[in-house]
Amino acid sequence: MNREAMTPLIEVVDLKKYYPVRGGIIPHTTGWVRAVDGVSFSVMRAQTLGLVGESGCGKSTIGRQLVGLESPTEGSIFYDGRDLAALQKKPEEMRQIRTKLQMIFQDPYSSLNPRKHIYEILAQPMLYHGISQKDTVRRDIRKLLNMVGLPETVLGRYPHEFSGGQRQRIGIAKALSLNPEFIVCDEPVSALDVSIQAQILNLLKELQKELKLTLLFVGHGLGAVNYVSDRIAVMYLGRIVEYGDARDIFVHPAHPYTQALLDAVPIPDPGEKDKPRRLLEGEIGSNINPPAGCRFHPRCPYALPLCRTQEPQMQKIPSGKTALAAGEHYAACPYCSNIKEKE
Amino acid sequence: MKKNRIDEKNKKPPGTDLAGESYLHMVFRRFRRHHLAAVSLIVLGVIVCAALLSPVIAPYEPNEIAGPFAQAPSRDFWLGTDQIGRDMFSRLLYATRISLLVGVMATAISTVIGVLLGLVAGYFGGLADMIIMRFTDMVMSFPYILLVLVAAAIFRPGLWNIILILGFVDWPGIARLVRGNVLGLRETNFVKGSLVAGMPLRHILFSEILPNTVAPILVYATSVLALSILDEAALSFLGQGVQPPTASLGNMLNGAQSLTVLTKQPWLWLPPGLVIVCIVIAINFIGDALRDALDPNGGR
Numbered sequence: 001m002n003r004e005a006m007t008p009l010i011e012v013v014d015l016k017k018y019y020p021v022r023g024g025i026i027p028h029t030t031g032w033v034r035a036v037d038g039v040s041f042s043v044m045r046a047q048t049l050g051l052v053g054e055s056g057c058g059k060s061t062i063g064r065q066l067v068g069l070e071s072p073t074e075g076s077i078f079y080d081g082r083d084l085a086a087l088q089k090k091p092e093e094m095r096q097i098r099t100k101l102q103m104i105f106q107d108p109y110s111s112l113n114p115r116k117h118i119y120e121i122l123a124q125p126m127l128y129h130g131i132s133q134k135d136t137v138r139r140d141i142r143k144l145l146n147m148v149g150l151p152e153t154v155l156g157r158y159p160h161e162f163s164g165g166q167r168q169r170i171g172i173a174k175a176l177s178l179n180p181e182f183i184v185c186d187e188p189v190s191a192l193d194v195s196i197q198a199q200i201l202n203l204l205k206e207l208q209k210e211l212k213l214t215l216l217f218v219g220h221g222l223g224a225v226n227y228v229s230d231r232i233a234v235m236y237l238g239r240i241v242e243y244g245d246a247r248d249i250f251v252h253p254a255h256p257y258t259q260a261l262l263d264a265v266p267i268p269d270p271g272e273k274d275k276p277r278r279l280l281e282g283e284i285g286s287n288i289n290p291p292a293g294c295r296f297h298p299r300c301p302y303a304l305p306l307c308r309t310q311e312p313q314m315q316k317i318p319s320g321k322t323a324l325a326a327g328e329h330y331a332a333c334p335y336c337s338n339i340k341e342k343e
Numbered sequence: 344m345k346k347n348r349i350d351e352k353n354k355k356p357p358g359t360d361l362a363g364e365s366y367l368h369m370v371f372r373r374f375r376r377h378h379l380a381a382v383s384l385i386v387l388g389v390i391v392c393a394a395l396l397s398p399v400i401a402p403y404e405p406n407e408i409a410g411p412f413a414q415a416p417s418r419d420f421w422l423g424t425d426q427i428g429r430d431m432f433s434r435l436l437y438a439t440r441i442s443l444l445v446g447v448m449a450t451a452i453s454t455v456i457g458v459l460l461g462l463v464a465g466y467f468g469g470l471a472d473m474i475i476m477r478f479t480d481m482v483m484s485f486p487y488i489l490l491v492l493v494a495a496a497i498f499r500p501g502l503w504n505i506i507l508i509l510g511f512v513d514w515p516g517i518a519r520l521v522r523g524n525v526l527g528l529r530e531t532n533f534v535k536g537s538l539v540a541g542m543p544l545r546h547i548l549f550s551e552i553l554p555n556t557v558a559p560i561l562v563y564a565t566s567v568l569a570l571s572i573l574d575e576a577a578l579s580f581l582g583q584g585v586q587p588p589t590a591s592l593g594n595m596l597n598g599a600q601s602l603t604v605l606t607k608q609p610w611l612w613l614p615p616g617l618v619i620v621c622i623v624i625a626i627n628f629i630g631d632a633l634r635d636a637l638d639p640n641g642g643r
Contacts, residue, residue, distance in 0.1 A: 158366065
């Protein structure tokens with residue numbers, strides 16, 4: 001890929017999302033759930049960024065903020081260099097940009113209105129935004145269905161008549177119908193059968209290439225995320241702990257958390273069953289009172305006394321030794337290069 | 344791109360009407376399994392038809408003094424005559440018409456109010472929700488019949504006033520029901536998807552959310568309809584409802600306040616009473632069957 005031509009389409013700067021915790025006899029805010037706590041990254045044009053982490057690490061919250069379903073507590077989101085928060089004041093421009101940022105939902109069973117047939121589901125937004133006219137909308141929808149691999153006969157039917165995989169295809173068609181540039185895929189395959197997962201992932205990959213889409217792929221399975229992503233960001237408790245080229249991270253994970261995540265992926269090979277694995281113990285920490293210092297230290301097999309007090313900063317992993325390509329690879333663990341050497 | 348993976352067996356020609364029918368078909372099939380409701384539907388149908396066609400069916404004008412006072416049923420007067428010689432059968436037909444009109448209109452008004460308030464409270468939440476729901480609680484906690492009586496006393500009793508009064512006191516139940524449903528629907532992915540697609544508020548409220556709560560509203564509305572008809576009867580019986588000479592089922596019962604009528608002239612109160620009972624029971628059975636037929640989790 002031509003690295004010079006790469007420019008970021010989405011830039012996220014120090015994004016935070018806190019939810020109030022209310023309690024007490026007279027309800028008042030007793031604390032904050034720090035779902036997302038200072039996250040910065042950028043998604044390059046026509047590339048896919050994978051966002052991985054355990055449930056509750058804040059990855060879906062980031063996705064929802066990017067498409068405007070939730071507003072950030074702090075920090076900013078730039079789309080094509082324009083601050084989305086500032087655009088809120090210009091409803092006309094906002095309306096246009098809204099259509100450029102779309103979302104594919106995790107649960108295909110609840111993402112389609114059960115009372116509408118597929119034609120209505122697909123046509124209404126297109127007609128409202130003037131993307132298609134009354135006399136051309138059928139043709140445009142046919143094109144969309146063709147792209148996601150569904151026959152035209154689905155149009156007169158209701159969502160309950162379809163299987164999960166077919167519904168997810170309709171969901172993808174719905175997201176594509178507004179000619180978006182950026183799509184948040186919020187765990188689009190985790191509710192599907194394994195055999196269907198591969199189909200949907202392939203479809204997403206093909207479409208991404210064909211339409212030059214920019215994707216944020218949120219998921220908790222490293223395998224699926226790695227398959228579709230160009231870059232990966234690993235999240236733990238509202239922070240990004242490692243960020244870099246997908247291949248790099250998969251082959252040479254630097255952060256102990258990423259290593260544990262990778263080791264948790266089952267290997268379908270009986271010969272490998274005795275291979276030592278670093279499996280995590282304990283639960284993901286509370287994001288009301290996140291652990292001091294490095295948030296991962298209570299579960300980290302390599303934790304040092306300093307980890308309890310000092311919050312690690314993102315630092316570049318020296319290329320050559322760990323990184324395959326000359327691409328960027330960052331991890332928020334000051335000791336990870338030593339860990340590598342110890343082994 | 345890949346070929347279609349849709350099951351070819353279930354293929355249906357494209358178009359909107361066919362699939363829409365299949366949903367109604369399913370509802371109809373499930374409804375028919377309730378025999379009581381099917382019978383009720385027929386009974387109600389007959390009553391409604393008779394009421395609508397009363398000018399054609401009725402042998403006399405409802406307010407015309409057509410024969411002797413308080414005569415027992417005979418060939419000329421099928422249900423006898425009342426104390427001033429009007430034909431009871433003709434009056435019964437017209438009274439049913441009025442009572443059904445009151446019931447339907449009052450239900451329509453309260454449904455519209457309840458749905459709108461419920462949508463706003465459920466969707467926007469926060470302060471709007473608090474204000475609307477506390478107001479709803481207030482209306483609900485009032486002794487119902489007293490409120491209606493006071494309202495009837497302030498505004499002159501009359502057909503349209505009764506309709507408005509009943510319409511304005513019956514909505515809290517519907518508002519609560521709709522609010523509860525909207526609270527759940529607001530969080531669904533298809534509503535979120537519509538938001539992401541930048542659809543306007545009216546589309547989200549009336550095209551995405553409302554169609555998904557029509558079934559419970561319909562079921563609830565049947566019980567409101569039955570209640571409105573009963574309330575009209577009660578009010579008119581007390582003399583605060585539809586005013587004579589206009590006949591309604593309630594004010595026809597009014598005559599049954601004296602002991603002689605009750606014991607000696609059953610044709611004056613038995614038919615209107617029976618019609619009320621039939622209508623209310625039929626509506627309630629239909630409502631029950633509708634609840635089952637429209638239940639999305641009811642299977643088959």
